């Protein structure tokens with residue numbers, strides 16, 4: 014009887030302690046992320062002007078990491094690469110760039126040299142595909158691809174997977 018009450022008391026104390034610990038660390042985490050809430054700044058490929066993309070669209074861990082660092086966490090991730098290939102087909106990139114992205118009506122995308130040199134980086138290629146180019150490629154980003162349908166277009170997470178697929182074929186990793 015005494016023993017089990019004592020045991021219960023220990024459990025309660027431990028629960029209280031762990032509860033406190035959690036509260037402290039989650040508050041600290043929130044503060045830290047608010048303080049270090051710096052994000053990369055996008056620019057358009059057309060004229061190097063600031064390109065504002067709603068941070069809410071970066072809604073997966075990989076997309077959030079990209080927004081914070083400019084690195085594409087999906088590079089070399091076989092599952093993401095396979096999905097990226099499918100998304101490339103889904104958005105008809107194949108029609109202009111070929112099924113293997115080596116070029117058709119549009120240029121090859123593998124590199125290592127690019128029409129827009131910044132496309133050797135993942136941030137640069139993201140900007141080019143998201144907002145389009147001056148020379149024949151429209152914006153593909155969600156909300157931009159079809160102004161009459163704000164839900165139409167590629168999301169940041171999908172675009173990072175597409176880029177991971179393009180990079181999987183050689184050229185550059187874009188994260189250097």
Ligand code: HEC
Pocket residue numbers: 101104105106107108109110118119120121122126127128129130132138141142146147148149150153167175
């Ligand atoms: C209607 C045809 C067309 C479609 C569809 C298309 N593109 Fe393009 N893309 C082009 C053309 C043309 C260019 C060259 C643009 C220029 O010279 O400004 C280009 C350029 C690019 C570049 C820059 C290449 C470089 O060398 O800098 C990338 C990256 C790219 N496209 C990716 C994509 C992706 C990914 C998709 C699908 C989401 C896509 N494109 C869909 C026609 C297309």
